[in-house]
Amino acid sequence: MNYYKRLKDIREDNNLTQEDIAKILNTTRQQISKWETGAQMMGVDKYIVLAKHYNVSVDYLLGLKDKPENLF
Numbered sequence: 001m002n003y004y005k006r007l008k009d010i011r012e013d014n015n016l017t018q019e020d021i022a023k024i025l026n027t028t029r030q031q032i033s034k035w036e037t038g039a040q041m042m043g044v045d046k047y048i049v050l051a052k053h054y055n056v057s058v059d060y061l062l063g064l065k066d067k068p069e070n071l072f
Contacts, residue, residue: 003063004038010054010061011036024053 011021018032025032025046034040051058056068
């Protein structure tokens with residue numbers, strides 16, 4: 001799975017909009033769109049914030065693991 005597909009899938013699975021994630025990451029909806037389409041790569045600091053928010057590993061968000069593992 002492409003890392004950027006996982007970003008979109010987990011957002012949609014949690015019934016969140018790009019605007020919701022933009023607020024969490026202190027960025028714009030347009031930037032979220034670029035990350036979710038693979039047009040740009042997201043920084044590791046943003047992955048850490050999302051991993052904590054979704055309570056999953058960064059490896060899962062990056063598509064390196066297929067099974068989400070809870071952080072807490």
